Structure formats: structure tokens, C-alpha cells
Amino acid sequence: MTVDTVLTPAEIDLLPRTDLSRTTCVVFDVLRATSSIVTALAHGARSVHPVLTIEEALALRERMPDALLGGERGGDPIPGFDVGTSPAEYVAAAGRRVITTTTNGTVALRACAGAARVLAAALLNVDAVASDLRRSAPQHVVIVGAGTFREAALEDVLAAGVLLHALDADAMNDASRAALAVHAATGGDLMSALRQSRNGRALAAQGRGDDVAWCARRSVWDVVPTMGADGAIRSR
Amino acid sequence: MTVDTVLTPAEIDLLPRTDLSRTTCVVFDVLRATSSIVTALAHGARSVHPVLTIEEALALRERMPDALLGGERGGDPIPGFDVGTSPAEYVAAAGRRVITTTTNGTVALRACAGAARVLAAALLNVDAVASDLRRSAPQHVVIVGAGTFREAALEDVLAAGVLLHALDADAMNDASRAALAVHAATGGDLMSALRQSRNGRALAAQGRGDDVAWCARRSVWDVVPTMGADGAIRSR
Numbered sequence: 001m002t003v004d005t006v007l008t009p010a011e012i013d014l015l016p017r018t019d020l021s022r023t024t025c026v027v028f029d030v031l032r033a034t035s036s037i038v039t040a041l042a043h044g045a046r047s048v049h050p051v052l053t054i055e056e057a058l059a060l061r062e063r064m065p066d067a068l069l070g071g072e073r074g075g076d077p078i079p080g081f082d083v084g085t086s087p088a089e090y091v092a093a094a095g096r097r098v099i100t101t102t103t104n105g106t107v108a109l110r111a112c113a114g115a116a117r118v119l120a121a122a123l124l125n126v127d128a129v130a131s132d133l134r135r136s137a138p139q140h141v142v143i144v145g146a147g148t149f150r151e152a153a154l155e156d157v158l159a160a161g162v163l164l165h166a167l168d169a170d171a172m173n174d175a176s177r178a179a180l181a182v183h184a185a186t187g188g189d190l191m192s193a194l195r196q197s198r199n200g201r202a203l204a205a206q207g208r209g210d211d212v213a214w215c216a217r218r219s220v221w222d223v224v225p226t227m228g229a230d231g232a233i234r235s236r
Numbered sequence: 237m238t239v240d241t242v243l244t245p246a247e248i249d250l251l252p253r254t255d256l257s258r259t260t261c262v263v264f265d266v267l268r269a270t271s272s273i274v275t276a277l278a279h280g281a282r283s284v285h286p287v288l289t290i291e292e293a294l295a296l297r298e299r300m301p302d303a304l305l306g307g308e309r310g311g312d313p314i315p316g317f318d319v320g321t322s323p324a325e326y327v328a329a330a331g332r333r334v335i336t337t338t339t340n341g342t343v344a345l346r347a348c349a350g351a352a353r354v355l356a357a358a359l360l361n362v363d364a365v366a367s368d369l370r371r372s373a374p375q376h377v378v379i380v381g382a383g384t385f386r387e388a389a390l391e392d393v394l395a396a397g398v399l400l401h402a403l404d405a406d407a408m409n410d411a412s413r414a415a416l417a418v419h420a421a422t423g424g425d426l427m428s429a430l431r432q433s434r435n436g437r438a439l440a441a442q443g444r445g446d447d448v449a450w451c452a453r454r455s456v457w458d459v460v461p462t463m464g465a466d467g468a469i470r471s472r
Contacts, residue, residue, distance in 0.1 A: 007388070008411075010246030014386065150250065152243070154410035174390035174434050181421035182414050198410050 001137060003169040005160050005176040007145040007152040009104065015111040015144070024138040025112035026119045026129060026163065029146035030155040031199040033105025034225075035122040035215040036070070036087040040100075041235040042125070042221035045093035048233045050106040054078060057101050068093050071101035075206050087214050104153075108146035109227060115142070118227035123159055123190055123215060128222035130166035132236070141167075143176070154197035155215075157182050158190065162218070191216040237373060239405040241396050241412040243381040243388040245340065251347040251380070260374040261348035262355045262365060262399065265382035266391040267435040269341025270461075271358040271451040272306070272323040276336075277471040278361070278457035281329035284469045286342040290314060293337050304329050307337035311442050323450050340389075344382035345463060351378070354463035359395055359426060359451060364458040366402035368472070377403075379412070390433035391451075393418050394426065398454070427452040 006012060015025075028034055037048045045068075051057045054071060058080070061069050072084040083089040090098065112118045116138065121129045133141060143163060145156030161183025164176055186193045194200045194216045195209075203212050224236040242248060251261075264270055273284045281304075287293045290307060294316070297305050308320040319325040326334065348354045352374065357365045369377060379399060381392030397419025400412055422429045430436045430452045431445075439448050460472040 008244055008247055010250060011244055011386070014246060148410075150247070151409055152411045152414065154413050157410070157414045173387055174384075174393070175388050177390050177432065178388065178393045178414060178418050182417040184421040185417035196413065 001141060001167065001169050002139065002171040003141045003143065003164055003167055003176055004173040005143045005145070005179050007147065007157055007160070007175055009107065009147045009150050012108050012111045012144060016114065020112065020115035020142065023115045023140045023142050024117040024119065024133065024136070025115040025142050025144055026121050027108045027112060027144045027146060028121050028156045028159040029102065029105035029108060030122050030159050030215055031153065031194065031197070031203065032085060032087055032211055032215060033102035033146065034120045035124055036085065036090050036100060037120045037225050037233055038122045038124045038221060038223060039087045040090035040093040040098045041223045041225050043091045043094050045090070045096055045098050048098045048100060048225070049231065050109055050233070051099060051101055052103060052106050054101060057099050060099050064097050064099070067097040067099045069099050086208065086211050088210070104146040104148060108144050110231065112144060120225035120227065120233050121159070121163065123162065123218050124220050125223055126159060126162050127166060127219040128224050130163055132224045133167060148199055153199055155194050155199060158186060158193050190218060237377060237403065237405050238375065238407040239377045239379065239400055239403060239412055240409040241379045241381070241415050243383065243393055243396070243411055245343065245383045245386050248344050248347045248380060252350065256348065256351035256378065259351045259376045259378050260353040260355065260369065260372070261351040261378050261380055262357050263344045263348060263380045263382060264357050264392045264395040265338070265341035265344060266358050266395050266451055267389065267430065267433070267439065268321060268323055268447055268451060269338035269382065270356045271360055272321065272326050272336060273356045273461050273469055274358045274360045274457060274459060275323045276326035276329040276334045277459045277461050279327045279330050281326070281332060281334050284334045284336060284461070285467065286345055286469070287335060287337055288339060288342050290337060293335050296335050300333050300335070303333040303335045305335050322444065322447050324446070340382040340384060344380050346467065348380060356461035356463065356469050357395070357399065359398065359454050360456050361459055362395060362398050363402060363455040364460050366399055368460045369403060384435055389435055391430050391435060394422060394429050426454060
């Protein structure tokens with residue numbers, strides 16, 4: 001198994017021009033999009049529909065009036081939305097479809113649309129994803145760190161390293177090697193690394209330290225969220 | 237001092253659209269472009285002129301017939317060129333101007349053209365560059381890892397981490413944090429890390445292990461190669 005890693009939005013922009021037809025993509029947006037997706041599906045959500053904009057979310061809800069609608073702008077709730085973007089809020093998604101607005105996470109997932117399989121991963125389910133990959137044994141895996149705005153996000157680099165450490169890759173690119181080194185340097189202390197990251201510090205400054213703590217937990221659930229041809233993510 | 241890091245060619249492509257007018261850029265292409273530049277200047281070369289193509293190199297030599305001309309294609313010497321691309325060959329550059337063909341290194345250096353200062357760095361002179369930055373104390377530093385083809389190169393990530401570790405940055409982006417973690421994970425064993433990298437393995441497979449060993453040495457020389465408005469690099 002060859003496991004390559006892509007860590008910046010600028011590299012993600014190149015994925016749609018890459019032949020991924022024999023590749024399994026694993027997308028991390030640890031703070032907080034994929035952590036929310038994992039939380040929702042682990043609590044019995046039927047599907048999660050990540051979208052980019054409020055407009056797209058509202059249009060989708062027209063077609064799925066039963067769906068739980070989550071999002072916020074600048075930390076403020078959006079009128080007409082059911083919940084914000086804290087992963088813990090998605091515990092309420094049991095039995096429902098979920099629409100959630102997120103920028104980098106949605107961009108990363110959509111960039112992988114041409115892949116044989118697309119999995120959404122977080123620290124919360126990283127070992128379930130690793131088990132799936134060991135079992136399904138694709139020839140090529142691309143780990144995609146969604147990043148933040150135009151930059152790599154430390155929490156996604158770390159998560160890539162945690163996943164790589166749990167796999168038995170026989171070849172990898174240098175970004176995978178770097179991610180493994182970041183994992184090694186943290187010594188397993190995921191919480192400290194997430195608190196040190198740009199997103200972790202920004203969330204703490206907004207009084208959202210609980211979100212960081214939620215997302216820093218390793219393998220709490222064993223769901224393997226898988227993206228369908230319709231862009232919706234369901235538990236395998 | 238804020239020290240951000242850029243590690244992939246896709247991010248480097250964005251630099252010309254970035255306001256770098258108050259920024260000092262430090263470009264690493266450890267295997268082997270900036271290691272060759274450092275070697276040449278440390279041995280008394282008057283200037284180094286990095287170019288992209290053989291055609292560009294030959295055109296420049298028309299204007300500078302005295303220049304030492306270095307380059308190769310696929311490991312083979314180029315007819316009419318004086319030397320190849322092994323850093324050790326540039327010891328012969330004493331007192332001369334040097335023209336050298338390199339792809340990623342030249343792209344990275346040219347992408348920084350709008351910066352207040354542009355320095356070429358390698359492990360061979362990393363502490364001299366760190367001293368310069370501590371003394372000149374720019375508000376903003378961008379460390380640029382030239383990478384290989386479209387990907388980050390582990391040796392450049394590591395070199396960025398070594399430089400960051402020698403600085404006293406009071407703010408940094410997540411790529412800088414990741415580079416510091418890569419440095420920490422290597423435990424100072426630069427040679428092993430370079431040998432493990434994609435470029436290091438490729439060079440070893442070509443019988444160029446000596447080049448890797450040459451470039452893995454820390455702070456052998458104290459030159460601080462600086463790019464002028466003409467794109468030529470001179471010792472400060």
C-alpha cells in the first residue's frame with residue numbers, strides 16, 4: 001500500500017486533475033468539519049450533507065425539510081438554522097439527515113470526488129479508518145488534510161501522522177514522512193498539539209476550548225463515514 | 237518576529253501575488269540547488285546565477301563567457317558545460333561567476349522576487365542565516381522549501397525546522413510548527429533524515445550518496461547568500 005499525503009489547499013486544488021480512479025482518499029478536517037460528521041454518524045444520523053454556503057444549505061433544506069441544519073458565521077448562530085458548528089451539537093442528529101456548512105472540509109471532500117472511495121476521518125474514528133484500510137487494502141491511499149484558508153493545519157498533519165502510524169505503508173511521499181515525524185514529536189499528546197494549533201488557539205479565544213477537547217479524543221467511535229456519488233456521507 | 241513556512245510548489249505559486257515588501261524570504265533547496273550555491277560562494281565564487289533551462293544557461297554564458305557553467309540532464313553531463321550539479325564540484329568556482337541550471341530552486345527564488353530580502357540557505361550555512369535574521373530582526377520571515385516537482389521535500393521541511401529552532405519566533409504558522417516537530421523527531425540526525433527522503437533515496441540509487449552526505453552537514457560555512465535585483469546571488 002502506497003500512502004501519500006496532501007496537506008495544503010493549494011495542493012488540494014490539483015486533485016481534480018489527478019487520476020484517483022484506483023485511489024482511496026481519506027479526508028481530515030479535525031477542527032471541526034470531519035469531527036462533526038463522525039459525531040453525527042456515530043449517533044445514528046442517516047447521512048451528512050456538507051455544503052459551502054448558507055444559500056446552498058437553505059436550498060438543500062427545501063428538498064429535505066426534515067434535515068437538521070447546522071452552521072454559523074463568525075461564531076454567531078444563523079437565523080433558521082437548528083444548531084451551530086460544535087461537534088457536540090451533532091449528537092442530536094440521531095435518525096435524521098444533517099446539512100452542515102463548512103468551507104475547507106467541503107472543498108477537500110469535493111476535490112476527491114473522482115476517487116474510488118472517499119472516507120471522512122477524524123481523530124475520533126482514526127483507528128476504525130485504519131482497520132478499514134488494512135482490510136480493504138487499496139493499492140493507493142491519499143490522505144488529505146483540509147487545512148485552513150490557504151494553509152496547512154497542524155491538527156490535520158498530526159491526524160495524518162496518527163493514521164500513517166497505524167498503517168503498514170510500503171511506500172509514501174515526503175509529506176507522509178513529515179506527518180509521521182509530527183506524530184512522533186507529539187508523543188501521543190493529541191490534546192496539547194491541538195491546543196497549540198492555529199485553529200485550536202482561535203477556538204480557545206472564542207471560548208470554544210470544549211470543542212478542541214472533543215476533537216482531540218482518539219478512536220471514541222468506530223464509524224467509517226463514506227462519501228456517495230451524491231456527495232452525501234453515510235456510515236459504511 | 238513572525239516566521240511562516242511554505243513547503244509546497246503549489247503554495248510557492250501563490251507568493252508572487254503576496255505582499256512580501258516587508259518580508260525576508262529564506263529559500264531552502266537542500267538537495268541540491270541551495271547547497272551548491274552555498275558551496276560556491278563559500279569557496280569564493282563572485283556570484284551565482286540560477287536559471288531554469290539549458291537554453292537560458294547558454295544564453296547567459298554568451299554574456300558572461302568567463303562563467304563556470306553547471307548542469308546535467310538525467311544524471312548525464314551536458315555538452316559544453318563545465319561541471320554537473322554535485323555541490324562538491326562548485327569548490328572550483330573560486331573567483332568566478334557561476335551559472336547553474338535547477339528547476340525547483342530557481343522557481344522558488346524567483347517567486348520571492350518581491351521580498352525585501354531573499355536569502356539562499358542550506359543546512360551547510362543554516363546557523364549563519366539564523367544569526368543574520370536575529371541581528372537584522374525583520375518583522376516577518378517566510379521560509380520557503382523549494383520541494384520537488386509538485387510536492388514538499390522532507391529535507392527542506394527538516395531544514396526549515398532547524399532554522400526555526402535556532403530563531404526566537406514569537407508567532408508562526410502551522411507549517412512552521414510542523415517543521416519544528418519534524419526537526420524534533422529527527423533528534424539532530426540530519427544524515428538519516430536526508431537518506432530517508434525521496435530525493436536522498438533517488439540520489440543514492442544513482443550512486444550519488446556522497447552528494448547527500450555533503451548536504452547533510454550543518455553549518456560548515458558562514459556565508460549568507462543574498463539575491464540581488466538582477467536575480468544573481470552574492471555573498472553578503
